[in-house]
Each structure stands twice: as structure tokens, then as C-alpha cells.
Amino acid sequence: VLKSMVEGVLAVDMEERLLRLNRAAGELLQVDPEAVRGRNLQEIIRNPDFQNFVFSILKSKKTLEDEIAFHQGQKYLRAHGTMLHNAKGDEIGALVVLNDVTRLRRLEKVRREFVANVSHELRTPITTIKGFAETLKDGAIRNPEEAERFLEIVAKHADRLNAIIEDLMQLSRIETDADSDQILLETGEIYGVVETAINACEVKAVPRKIKIKLEGAVDLKAKINAPLLEQAVINLLDNAIKYTEPGGVIQVSVETDSSEIRISVKDNGCGIAEEHLPRIFERFYRIDKNRSRKLAGTGLGLAIVKHIAIAHQGRVSVESEPGQGSTFRIHLPHSQA
Ligand SMILES: Nc1ncnc2c1ncn2[C@@H]1O[C@H](COP(=O)(O)OP(=O)(O)OP(=O)(O)O)[C@@H](O)[C@H]1O
Ligand SMILES: [Mg+2]
Structure with missing residues (x-):
């Protein structure tokens, strides 16, 4: 029974020698259950908080509960400890149950x-x-x-x-x-959705003298939620317009291959330094807070794009080089129908 439990269970005797340690406890504490039997807890588990926890149970003979950080805070374990008795009712050690509460x-x-x-x-x-x-x-x-x-x-x-x-x-x-x-997904034409998004953004592009071009698969169909997908493309275009100098060009394309459908929005604007790329889709993440505030950005635009892609069982990606511009992509699966 101990073996198959998800909870880690370990037992020590009154001298803090390990009596039992199930597999889950071995994994949680990163020790080999077979190798440590009979050895002293203080030597095996070098975590002062945990050692104190076990010591306090044996000393106070009380049931105790605590949360203990392991591996430099990489893991958090909820520990529940109590005295261990033999059949006659004598105290023979302590029993500790561990639950991983890291997540x-x-x-x-x-x-x-x-x-x-x-x-x-x-x-x-x-x-x-x-x-x-x-x-x-x-x-x-x-x-x-x-x-x-x-x-x-x-x-x-x-x-x-x-x-x-x-x-x-x-x-x-x-x-x-x-x-x-x-989220209702219906078979629809991607190209038309992208076209509508572009039309909605022209009013912002024209005064900045930015050209938006569209190319790609005209009659490509997929399971989509058209208003949401349109919103996602608008958000990408909005950025491309905002972060590109007047006279710039935005190239939008709808492509497909055997594995997926891609909508890409490529600009020749200021680009994004590599260190920012992994965080760019996070809520409120902006590279230059002051500049972006001036442009009235909330830092939520790309987070919305990401979640719209996920709602379509797809994903987002970005490629960029400072000074060279950026390419944002929405990847969608082909419809299973
Ligand atoms: N095409 C792009 N070129 C350069 N930087 C970009 C581009 N798109 C996004 N960024 C950077 O990523 C950040 C996050 O973009 P996001 O769209 O999430 O927020 P925002 O544009 O600041 O505000 P909003 O929520 O109003 O869209 C931006 O602040 C900007 O620094
Ligand atoms: Mg934006």
C-alpha cells in the first residue's frame, strides 16, 4: 500500500533512524529508499527545517504540520507528522506524510x-x-x-x-x-478574416504612411471563431503599425503546409531584442514602458493573441531582430473534419 501511494511516507525510530520510506517519499526527497534504510535521518536528508520538524515530533510527542522548502525553494512539501506506536501502544518513533504542493x-x-x-x-x-x-x-x-x-x-x-x-x-x-x-469554432475562410482585420487597421496605417500588403491562400478553410481570429490579427497589425517608422511596410500572409496553417504579420520596424522574446506574450510585458505608455499600450495585446490562438488549439510564435523588424505568427491546426 505504501508503495503505490502518491503521498510520500517515511517512518523513523526514536533515534531518528529510518525505518521505512516509500517510493514517493524517495522521489520527493531525492534519495534511494533501499539505500537509506536504517541510516540516520540527519545524514540522509540535509534539510535543517525538515530535521527540526521530525525532532519536534519526537520531542513533543504531538501531531505537527508544516510546509517545508526543499532544493533551494524548487520544491515545497506539506509535511504532516505524528508519533508511531507498536501493537502494544508503545511509542516507537514518528511517521511523516509528505505532499508536493509546489504546483x-x-x-x-x-x-x-x-x-x-x-x-x-x-x-x-x-x-x-x-x-x-x-x-x-x-x-x-x-x-x-x-x-x-x-x-x-x-x-x-x-x-x-x-x-x-x-x-x-x-x-x-x-x-x-x-x-x-x-468557444464556437465554425468552418470559415481565413483570408477573408485577415482582409477584414486589415481594413479595420487601415485608418491607423494611412496617417503613418505605412503600407499593408496581403498575400497567400485565398480559399483556405479552417475551423475558426471569425471575430476572435480577426481580433488577434488586429492586435498584431496594431503593434506592427505602432512599432514601425512612417514609410514602413507590413507584409501579411496566409500560408499552409501539410502540418498547419500560418498567419504571419511581418514588419520592418524597430524589432525586439532576443532577451525579451520569451516574455513578450506575457500580460503587461512591455519592452519600453515609457514609450509604450505614450502610445497608450496596455501590454495585453499579445497576451490576447496568444489566448485566441490557444482557443483554436493553435499557438503563437515570434521572430525578430533589432533594427530589422519582427514577424509574428499565429499557427492553427488543419480542421479534423
Ligand atoms: N511588431 C513589434 N515590433 C516591436 N516591438 C513589438 C512589436 N509588437 C509588440 N512589441 C513589443 O511588445 C510589447 C507587448 O505588446 P502588446 O501588444 O502585448 O502590448 P502593447 O502594444 O504595449 O499594448 P496593447 O495592449 O495596447 O497592445 C510592446 O509594448 C512592445 O514593446
Ligand atoms: Mg499591442
Whole structure:
């Protein structure tokens, strides 16, 4: 029974010699269960917190619980320990049950960081709005020119708050719907969706004198959610326009081979340094916060693209070289139908 348990179980005698250690405990503690039997716990498991934990059980003869970090915080184990008795009821040692709670702790960390990020992102516009409202109240309102300028700033930051909240809600909706299989995928033509996205972005491209070209497989079909896929392409185009100098060219293509369908958006803009590439699809990740703020970016655009791709059983990728431009791709599977 001990062998097949997912929980790690180990028993020591009153002198802290190992009586038993099941396979799971061996894996959790990274020791060989066969090799350590009969040896002293202090020698085998060189973790002071764990040693103290076992010592405290034997000393206090109480049931104890604790969470202990192992391998420089790479693993977190929940330990539950109690005295061990023989058939006559004599105390013969201690029994410890171990559960791996590393994944749980990681998820909690991600959640904590996310909440901290959101709060930070919301605080900036709120502080600005409050500041200018105070200034207006303190007299600036009687100077019409100043008042108008300040009110414009207030309005701009209110819009920014709105944009962050809209993006967060969209992201959470896509994730929830994808988790519960509620995203409707229907057979549709990719090219048409991409064309619609390009049309929606022309208004931003024209004043910046940026050309958007489209090529590729015109009648290629796949199982898609057209509005979401359109949104994903719009987000990529929006970036390509934002991060490319006037006069630039954006090349959009719809390609396919035997393994997948690819929508790529290639720009000849500023490009992205290699160290940023692995994190670029994370929520709120921006390379140049100040620059991006000026461009009113929330840092959620690419996270939305990634989750839309995942909702299509696909993925995203990026290739870029500073100064040479970037290519973002959405990879979609061929429909199984
Ligand atoms: N085509 C691109 N060329 C260069 N850098 C890019 C490109 N696309 C994205 N980036 C970088 O990646 C960051 C994250 O992009 P993302 O779209 O997620 O956020 P954003 O554009 O700042 O804001 P928004 O949420 O409004 O789109 C950007 O801030 C920018 O630094
Ligand atoms: Mg963007």
C-alpha cells in the first residue's frame, strides 16, 4: 500500500533512524529508499527545517504540520507528522506524510503577481486623474486655457483605465470560454478574416504612411471563431503599425503546409531584442514602458493573441531582430473534419 501511494511516507525510530520510506517519499526527497534504510535521518536528508520538524515530533510527542522548502525553494512539501506506536501502544518513533504542493504555490505566485501588476497598471492613470482634479479645484479651473488642457489629460487617462479593463475582461472571457469549450469554432475562410482585420487597421496605417500588403491562400478553410481570429490579427497589425517608422511596410500572409496553417504579420520596424522574446506574450510585458505608455499600450495585446490562438488549439510564435523588424505568427491546426 505504501508503495503505490502518491503521498510520500517515511517512518523513523526514536533515534531518528529510518525505518521505512516509500517510493514517493524517495522521489520527493531525492534519495534511494533501499539505500537509506536504517541510516540516520540527519545524514540522509540535509534539510535543517525538515530535521527540526521530525525532532519536534519526537520531542513533543504531538501531531505537527508544516510546509517545508526543499532544493533551494524548487520544491515545497506539506509535511504532516505524528508519533508511531507498536501493537502494544508503545511509542516507537514518528511517521511523516509528505505532499508536493509546489504546483499550488507556483499558481498562487502567478496569481499574486497578476494582482500586483493589475493594481500597478491601474494606479498610474488614477493618480494622474486625481492629481489634475486637485489642481483644477485649487484654482486652475479659473484659467480656461489651462483648464481645458488638464481636462483633456483627465479624459485621456480615463480612456486608458477603460482600455485596461476592457482588455482584461476580454482576456478572462477567452480563457474561461476556452476552458469550458464554449468557444464556437465554425468552418470559415481565413483570408477573408485577415482582409477584414486589415481594413479595420487601415485608418491607423494611412496617417503613418505605412503600407499593408496581403498575400497567400485565398480559399483556405479552417475551423475558426471569425471575430476572435480577426481580433488577434488586429492586435498584431496594431503593434506592427505602432512599432514601425512612417514609410514602413507590413507584409501579411496566409500560408499552409501539410502540418498547419500560418498567419504571419511581418514588419520592418524597430524589432525586439532576443532577451525579451520569451516574455513578450506575457500580460503587461512591455519592452519600453515609457514609450509604450505614450502610445497608450496596455501590454495585453499579445497576451490576447496568444489566448485566441490557444482557443483554436493553435499557438503563437515570434521572430525578430533589432533594427530589422519582427514577424509574428499565429499557427492553427488543419480542421479534423
Ligand atoms: N511588431 C513589434 N515590433 C516591436 N516591438 C513589438 C512589436 N509588437 C509588440 N512589441 C513589443 O511588445 C510589447 C507587448 O505588446 P502588446 O501588444 O502585448 O502590448 P502593447 O502594444 O504595449 O499594448 P496593447 O495592449 O495596447 O497592445 C510592446 O509594448 C512592445 O514593446
Ligand atoms: Mg499591442
